[in-house]
Amino acid sequence: MPFSNKPDLQRFLDRLTSRSVLTEEEQQAILNLPCRSEHVRANRDFVPLGERVDHACLVVDGIVGRFGQNSEGKRQITAMHIPGDMADLHSVVQPTGASALQALSIATILRVPHAALRAAAARYPALAEALWRDCMVDASVLSQWVVNVGRRDARERVAHLLCEIAVRLHVAPAEGEIDFSFDVTQTQLADATGLTSVHVNRTLQALRRDGLAQVTRRAVHIADWDALVAAGDFDTGYLQTDVRPEGRLRIADAS
Amino acid sequence: MPFSNKPDLQRFLDRLTSRSVLTEEEQQAILNLPCRSEHVRANRDFVPLGERVDHACLVVDGIVGRFGQNSEGKRQITAMHIPGDMADLHSVVQPTGASALQALSIATILRVPHAALRAAAARYPALAEALWRDCMVDASVLSQWVVNVGRRDARERVAHLLCEIAVRLHVAPAEGEIDFSFDVTQTQLADATGLTSVHVNRTLQALRRDGLAQVTRRAVHIADWDALVAAGDFDTGYLQTDVRPEGRLRIADAS
DNA sequence: CGCCTTCTTGAAGGATCTCAAGAAGGGTGG
């Protein structure tokens, strides 16, 4: 467990402190978490469906999908995780029946033992609360995905997803045009939006034709942010990015 | 705050202790939570969309829906809550951007102040953990709903929802036939499954015709549980009901 | 250079929606 993992844990810590207030000592507890780095090739399921797990996975690089599937084997991606996300933090508290994880592109992950996370959470209640809060932001996203897949048409779904990713990557809202690397296939976009890859293809063509966004295999160029937001019926609030310092919470101090 | 609320809080406590281990003292902390009982008529939104809330709502009686909506005002129900559920427990840790709640039938709820829940969680880390875990079971359901709406056809969606509710109400799996009260309109079923009420109507007729289930305005009669489970591609694991005593968790004891 | 994955395109079919209107059900007031 070399020190070289600290920058990656720092990224996760930044995520936590963007919404929660943690003391220096609590922050150190995160940075000192033991972990094992691992490279995963694209399309590999590195956390299998339905098994008990004893560690959580921090995404260091690449895009990771959480997914479920129906009996015919059709996949539905239920969450997309970007670097800095602890993709299955929920497993700390619910180690069985956890969801499966798949590398959507080539990825690097850090496996963090539950035991260490639990020990840290037990020792520092405010840390437990910060982790809990992080899980709830994840759940907010999940809620939005239900709305997305349940009550929006193809164009809206794809636009909404692109907006969400842009905001989570902190590349938006910039003025007008936005570029970011996003290494996923059209088939994976289809599995995330509940469509077929054929229809995602046509939908992306329409978004391009209408001057909203150009999506290629490796990157996204948003040509008109406001228009894409409108097309995706997107409202950034649920993502809880940009919480001002005075809005960050800490309720767990024992009295 | 009369003592008469204790039975209702006990129900919530039972929910917690079915998956988590709590000491006598911790259990008392739940039972002593202050709360205000309230009757809500059907179809009323009793927690509005997008506002900051300072209390969580425990469902005592009736069915409560959590929902989001798109810009056209089309609703998507993202969760259905039954008596004993704390419908927006997540708001304790994420008081802004909470989801809206609507009474699907006439309902009775208990409003529990965040302050009291926070104080209890701060004082008893194991309690915080139990609440966190409860939120994660809720998130598992949410995940399944994404799969349901994204990758299953109308018949499967409706069957899956009926199975889920039956298991959560602890009326299944009984042998073969099952009856339970379920006071929800076809329009609400449509909003939960991402369909139209017209199509839900035809789907229910098909389920009835095929001898799987009869759904009326007030109740559900499942004629063939196994067949409904197959039709809904339903796997009970994610609900984490029936966790055996030795499987219940308690990791938060400070060392 | 060659292979394998991914993207692209067309055409046809099907699941679900929309619109519309009548029937049934449940609650309420006279």
Next chain:
DNA sequence: CCACCCTTCTTGAGATCCTTCAAGAAGGCG
């Protein structure tokens, strides 16, 4: 206790969005 009203359910027909199937083109990696 009946009549009435409003919500919910039911049914039909036509429209549409999306899927399925298929096959060729393009792209990336060893």
